[in-house]
Amino acid sequence: MQIIQYKNHVKIHSENPFSARQTFTCGQCFRWQEQEDGRWRGVVCGKAAYVWDDHGALCITGTHAQFDALWRSYFDCDTDYASICRSFAVDEFTANAAAFGAGIRILNQEPWETLCTFLISQCNNIPRITAIVQRLCEGWGEPILSEGQTLYAFPTPQTLAQLSPSDLAPLRAGYRTPYLISAAQAIVSGELSFDKLRTMSTADARRHVMQLRGVGRKVADCFLLFGLHKMDAFPVDTWMKKAAAYYNGDMKQFVDSPFAGVYQQYFFYYVREHQIGK
Protein backbone atom coordinates (compact mmCIF):
# COMPACT_ATOMS: atom_id res chain seq x y z
CA MET A 1 0.00 0.00 0.00
CA GLN A 2 1.32 3.41 -1.00
CA ILE A 3 -0.07 6.57 0.59
CA ILE A 4 0.50 9.89 -1.18
CA GLN A 5 -0.28 13.16 0.57
CA TYR A 6 -1.59 15.96 -1.64
CA LYS A 7 -2.53 19.48 -0.56
CA ASN A 8 -6.04 18.66 0.67
CA HIS A 9 -6.34 14.90 0.33
CA VAL A 10 -4.52 11.58 0.40
CA LYS A 11 -4.44 8.95 -2.32
CA ILE A 12 -4.05 5.27 -1.45
CA HIS A 13 -2.62 2.96 -4.09
CA SER A 14 -2.79 -0.79 -3.52
CA GLU A 15 -3.39 -4.12 -5.19
CA ASN A 16 -7.03 -3.85 -4.10
CA PRO A 17 -9.16 -1.74 -6.44
CA PHE A 18 -11.53 0.70 -4.73
CA SER A 19 -14.82 1.84 -6.23
CA ALA A 20 -16.65 4.57 -4.34
CA ARG A 21 -19.91 3.89 -6.16
CA GLN A 22 -19.81 0.14 -5.56
CA THR A 23 -18.79 0.51 -1.93
CA PHE A 24 -21.38 3.19 -1.09
CA THR A 25 -24.33 1.82 -3.09
CA CYS A 26 -23.96 -1.94 -2.57
CA GLY A 27 -26.41 -1.81 0.33
CA GLN A 28 -24.12 -1.76 3.37
CA CYS A 29 -24.42 1.93 4.28
CA PHE A 30 -26.90 4.75 3.80
CA ARG A 31 -25.11 7.99 4.61
CA TRP A 32 -22.73 8.66 1.70
CA GLN A 33 -24.17 11.08 -0.82
CA GLU A 34 -22.83 11.66 -4.31
CA GLN A 35 -22.02 15.30 -5.03
CA GLU A 36 -22.32 17.15 -8.32
CA ASP A 37 -18.53 17.07 -8.71
CA GLY A 38 -18.51 13.27 -8.52
CA ARG A 39 -17.14 13.05 -4.99
CA TRP A 40 -19.06 11.31 -2.19
CA ARG A 41 -19.72 13.12 1.07
CA GLY A 42 -20.10 11.28 4.38
CA VAL A 43 -19.90 11.63 8.13
CA VAL A 44 -18.21 8.94 10.24
CA CYS A 45 -17.56 9.17 13.97
CA GLY A 46 -18.63 12.82 13.81
CA LYS A 47 -16.04 13.62 11.12
CA ALA A 48 -16.99 14.70 7.62
CA ALA A 49 -15.02 13.71 4.52
CA TYR A 50 -15.21 13.64 0.74
CA VAL A 51 -14.20 10.45 -1.04
CA TRP A 52 -13.64 9.47 -4.66
CA ASP A 53 -11.72 6.90 -6.66
CA ASP A 54 -9.01 7.48 -9.23
CA HIS A 55 -8.21 4.45 -11.39
CA GLY A 56 -8.93 2.14 -8.46
CA ALA A 57 -7.09 4.25 -5.89
CA LEU A 58 -8.95 5.51 -2.82
CA CYS A 59 -8.87 9.30 -2.49
CA ILE A 60 -10.06 11.06 0.65
CA THR A 61 -9.90 14.61 1.95
CA GLY A 62 -7.65 15.30 4.94
CA THR A 63 -4.15 14.42 6.05
CA HIS A 64 -2.12 11.24 6.25
CA ALA A 65 -2.54 11.32 10.04
CA GLN A 66 -6.32 11.64 9.76
CA PHE A 67 -6.34 8.74 7.31
CA ASP A 68 -4.38 6.54 9.71
CA ALA A 69 -6.53 7.58 12.68
CA LEU A 70 -9.91 6.73 11.16
CA TRP A 71 -10.26 6.10 7.46
CA ARG A 72 -7.67 3.37 7.04
CA SER A 73 -9.76 1.14 9.28
CA TYR A 74 -13.11 2.44 8.01
CA PHE A 75 -12.25 1.54 4.41
CA ASP A 76 -10.66 -1.73 5.51
CA CYS A 77 -7.44 -0.88 3.73
CA ASP A 78 -5.44 -3.70 5.30
CA THR A 79 -7.62 -6.54 4.04
CA ASP A 80 -6.62 -8.28 0.83
CA TYR A 81 -9.82 -8.04 -1.23
CA ALA A 82 -8.14 -9.10 -4.45
CA SER A 83 -7.31 -12.40 -2.82
CA ILE A 84 -10.82 -12.82 -1.37
CA CYS A 85 -12.27 -12.00 -4.77
CA ARG A 86 -10.15 -14.72 -6.40
CA SER A 87 -11.12 -17.28 -3.78
CA PHE A 88 -14.81 -16.63 -4.47
CA ALA A 89 -14.52 -17.08 -8.23
CA VAL A 90 -14.88 -20.86 -8.53
CA ASP A 91 -17.11 -20.98 -11.62
CA GLU A 92 -18.59 -18.71 -14.28
CA PHE A 93 -21.35 -17.21 -12.12
CA THR A 94 -19.15 -16.47 -9.13
CA ALA A 95 -16.33 -15.22 -11.37
CA ASN A 96 -18.74 -12.76 -13.00
CA ALA A 97 -20.09 -11.66 -9.63
CA ALA A 98 -16.62 -11.24 -8.15
CA ALA A 99 -15.33 -9.29 -11.15
CA PHE A 100 -18.43 -7.09 -11.19
CA GLY A 101 -18.13 -6.20 -7.48
CA ALA A 102 -14.34 -6.14 -7.27
CA GLY A 103 -14.29 -2.52 -6.04
CA ILE A 104 -16.45 -3.22 -2.97
CA ARG A 105 -14.95 -2.82 0.50
CA ILE A 106 -16.79 -3.98 3.61
CA LEU A 107 -16.74 -0.78 5.66
CA ASN A 108 -15.87 -0.72 9.36
CA GLN A 109 -18.97 1.22 10.31
CA GLU A 110 -19.96 2.37 13.77
CA PRO A 111 -21.91 -0.47 15.41
CA TRP A 112 -24.65 1.75 16.83
CA GLU A 113 -25.32 3.49 13.53
CA THR A 114 -25.26 0.16 11.68
CA LEU A 115 -27.73 -1.44 14.07
CA CYS A 116 -30.13 1.47 13.63
CA THR A 117 -29.90 1.64 9.86
CA PHE A 118 -30.61 -2.07 9.51
CA LEU A 119 -33.49 -1.89 11.97
CA ILE A 120 -34.85 0.79 9.64
CA SER A 121 -34.07 -1.30 6.56
CA GLN A 122 -36.54 -4.07 7.30
CA CYS A 123 -39.32 -4.38 4.73
CA ASN A 124 -38.15 -1.08 3.23
CA ASN A 125 -36.40 0.20 0.11
CA ILE A 126 -33.00 1.85 -0.12
CA PRO A 127 -34.16 5.38 -1.09
CA ARG A 128 -36.61 5.45 1.80
CA ILE A 129 -34.07 3.97 4.25
CA THR A 130 -31.65 6.72 3.23
CA ALA A 131 -34.32 9.40 3.71
CA ILE A 132 -35.28 8.14 7.18
CA VAL A 133 -31.64 7.96 8.28
CA GLN A 134 -31.09 11.51 7.03
CA ARG A 135 -34.14 12.79 8.94
CA LEU A 136 -32.85 10.97 12.03
CA CYS A 137 -29.46 12.69 11.82
CA GLU A 138 -30.83 16.14 10.97
CA GLY A 139 -33.39 15.93 13.73
CA TRP A 140 -31.38 14.48 16.60
CA GLY A 141 -27.67 14.46 15.59
CA GLU A 142 -24.98 16.98 16.52
CA PRO A 143 -24.32 19.56 13.77
CA ILE A 144 -20.93 19.54 12.04
CA LEU A 145 -19.60 22.36 9.87
CA SER A 146 -17.89 21.14 6.69
CA GLU A 147 -16.84 23.23 3.67
CA GLY A 148 -19.37 25.89 4.67
CA GLN A 149 -22.25 23.43 5.04
CA THR A 150 -23.94 22.05 8.12
CA LEU A 151 -23.87 18.26 8.30
CA TYR A 152 -25.02 16.05 11.16
CA ALA A 153 -23.50 13.25 13.18
CA PHE A 154 -25.53 10.14 13.85
CA PRO A 155 -27.60 10.59 17.05
CA THR A 156 -26.22 8.89 20.15
CA PRO A 157 -28.01 6.05 21.97
CA GLN A 158 -28.25 8.40 24.97
CA THR A 159 -30.26 10.85 22.88
CA LEU A 160 -32.63 8.29 21.40
CA ALA A 161 -33.08 6.39 24.66
CA GLN A 162 -34.98 9.25 26.25
CA LEU A 163 -37.37 9.83 23.32
CA SER A 164 -40.88 8.48 22.92
CA PRO A 165 -42.41 7.13 19.69
CA SER A 166 -44.43 10.34 19.41
CA ASP A 167 -41.21 12.39 19.69
CA LEU A 168 -39.90 10.43 16.71
CA ALA A 169 -43.12 10.69 14.69
CA PRO A 170 -41.50 13.17 12.22
CA LEU A 171 -39.12 10.34 11.31
CA ARG A 172 -42.01 8.53 9.59
CA ALA A 173 -40.30 5.19 10.21
CA GLY A 174 -43.55 3.43 11.10
CA TYR A 175 -43.43 0.35 13.28
CA ARG A 176 -39.61 0.46 13.31
CA THR A 177 -39.50 3.49 15.62
CA PRO A 178 -40.05 1.55 18.90
CA TYR A 179 -37.27 -0.83 17.80
CA LEU A 180 -34.81 2.10 17.63
CA ILE A 181 -35.80 3.37 21.05
CA SER A 182 -35.58 0.01 22.78
CA ALA A 183 -32.19 -0.68 21.14
CA ALA A 184 -30.93 2.69 22.42
CA GLN A 185 -32.20 1.87 25.91
CA ALA A 186 -30.45 -1.52 25.81
CA ILE A 187 -27.15 0.21 25.04
CA VAL A 188 -27.58 2.91 27.69
CA SER A 189 -28.58 0.40 30.37
CA GLY A 190 -25.61 -1.82 29.55
CA GLU A 191 -27.86 -4.71 28.62
CA LEU A 192 -26.10 -4.71 25.24
CA SER A 193 -22.38 -3.93 24.88
CA PHE A 194 -20.68 -3.67 21.50
CA ASP A 195 -17.30 -4.23 23.15
CA LYS A 196 -18.54 -7.53 24.57
CA LEU A 197 -20.09 -8.53 21.25
CA ARG A 198 -16.71 -7.98 19.56
CA THR A 199 -15.08 -10.58 21.79
CA MET A 200 -17.75 -13.20 21.08
CA SER A 201 -17.95 -15.72 18.27
CA THR A 202 -20.25 -14.71 15.42
CA ALA A 203 -22.84 -17.26 16.55
CA ASP A 204 -22.82 -16.04 20.16
CA ALA A 205 -22.95 -12.38 19.14
CA ARG A 206 -25.87 -13.22 16.83
CA ARG A 207 -27.79 -14.87 19.67
CA HIS A 208 -27.24 -11.84 21.89
CA VAL A 209 -28.25 -9.17 19.42
CA MET A 210 -31.31 -11.15 18.33
CA GLN A 211 -32.70 -10.68 21.81
CA LEU A 212 -33.39 -7.07 20.89
CA ARG A 213 -36.89 -6.27 19.67
CA GLY A 214 -37.01 -5.98 15.90
CA VAL A 215 -33.75 -7.85 15.35
CA GLY A 216 -34.19 -11.13 13.47
CA ARG A 217 -31.64 -13.17 11.56
CA LYS A 218 -31.41 -10.74 8.66
CA VAL A 219 -30.92 -7.55 10.69
CA ALA A 220 -28.57 -9.38 13.06
CA ASP A 221 -26.28 -10.65 10.31
CA CYS A 222 -26.13 -7.31 8.52
CA PHE A 223 -25.21 -5.71 11.86
CA LEU A 224 -22.55 -8.36 12.55
CA LEU A 225 -21.01 -7.98 9.11
CA PHE A 226 -21.24 -4.24 8.55
CA GLY A 227 -21.16 -3.02 12.16
CA LEU A 228 -18.81 -5.47 13.86
CA HIS A 229 -16.92 -6.55 10.74
CA LYS A 230 -17.54 -10.22 11.41
CA MET A 231 -16.79 -11.36 7.88
CA ASP A 232 -18.32 -14.82 8.34
CA ALA A 233 -21.83 -13.47 9.03
CA PHE A 234 -24.05 -14.35 6.10
CA PRO A 235 -27.47 -12.65 5.83
CA VAL A 236 -29.91 -15.02 4.19
CA ASP A 237 -32.58 -12.72 2.79
CA THR A 238 -34.87 -12.55 -0.20
CA TRP A 239 -32.18 -11.34 -2.55
CA MET A 240 -29.71 -13.96 -1.43
CA LYS A 241 -32.32 -16.66 -1.93
CA LYS A 242 -32.86 -15.34 -5.45
CA ALA A 243 -29.11 -15.29 -6.00
CA ALA A 244 -28.78 -18.82 -4.66
CA ALA A 245 -31.65 -20.04 -6.83
CA TYR A 246 -30.12 -18.42 -9.88
CA TYR A 247 -26.64 -19.63 -9.04
CA ASN A 248 -27.91 -23.18 -8.47
CA GLY A 249 -24.51 -24.20 -7.12
CA ASP A 250 -23.09 -25.31 -3.79
CA MET A 251 -23.84 -22.39 -1.46
CA LYS A 252 -22.46 -24.29 1.52
CA GLN A 253 -18.84 -23.74 0.55
CA PHE A 254 -19.50 -19.98 0.69
CA VAL A 255 -21.63 -19.95 3.83
CA ASP A 256 -18.92 -21.82 5.72
CA SER A 257 -16.16 -19.50 4.55
CA PRO A 258 -14.56 -16.94 6.89
CA PHE A 259 -15.34 -14.42 4.12
CA ALA A 260 -18.97 -15.43 3.67
CA GLY A 261 -20.11 -11.87 4.25
CA VAL A 262 -17.88 -10.48 1.53
CA TYR A 263 -19.06 -13.18 -0.84
CA GLN A 264 -22.70 -12.34 -0.10
CA GLN A 265 -22.01 -8.71 -1.05
CA TYR A 266 -20.57 -9.82 -4.41
CA PHE A 267 -23.64 -12.03 -4.91
CA PHE A 268 -26.10 -9.38 -3.78
CA TYR A 269 -24.59 -6.53 -5.76
CA TYR A 270 -24.30 -8.58 -8.94
CA VAL A 271 -27.81 -10.00 -8.71
CA ARG A 272 -29.37 -6.64 -7.84
CA GLU A 273 -27.57 -4.63 -10.53
CA HIS A 274 -28.45 -7.18 -13.18
CA GLN A 275 -32.09 -7.35 -12.06
CA ILE A 276 -31.74 -11.10 -11.74
CA GLY A 277 -34.85 -12.70 -10.29
CA LYS A 278 -36.98 -9.59 -10.68
Next chain:
DNA sequence: TGCCAGGCCGAAA
Protein backbone atom coordinates in the same frame (compact mmCIF):
# COMPACT_ATOMS: atom_id res chain seq x y z
C1' DT B 1 -56.09 0.54 -6.42
C1' DG B 2 -52.78 -2.84 -5.43
C1' DC B 3 -48.22 -4.47 -4.90
C1' DC B 4 -43.77 -4.37 -3.06
C1' DA B 5 -39.70 -2.73 -0.41
C1' DG B 6 -32.41 -6.28 1.70
C1' DG B 7 -38.34 -8.34 8.02
C1' DC B 8 -40.03 -9.25 12.47
C1' DC B 9 -43.55 -10.68 15.80
C1' DG B 10 -46.94 -13.55 17.64
C1' DA B 11 -50.57 -16.78 17.00
C1' DA B 12 -52.17 -20.94 15.01
C1' DA B 13 -51.60 -25.30 12.86
Next chain:
DNA sequence: TTTCGGCATGGC
Protein backbone atom coordinates in the same frame (compact mmCIF):
# COMPACT_ATOMS: atom_id res chain seq x y z
C1' DT C 1 -41.25 -26.35 13.28
C1' DT C 2 -43.50 -23.95 9.67
C1' DT C 3 -46.91 -20.78 7.95
C1' DC C 4 -49.29 -16.55 7.80
C1' DG C 5 -51.49 -12.00 8.76
C1' DG C 6 -50.42 -7.59 10.56
C1' DC C 7 -47.49 -3.98 11.06
C1' DA C 8 -46.36 2.04 8.99
C1' DT C 9 -44.91 4.35 5.07
C1' DG C 10 -44.20 5.63 0.37
C1' DG C 11 -43.00 4.85 -4.59
C1' DC C 12 -44.51 2.84 -8.75
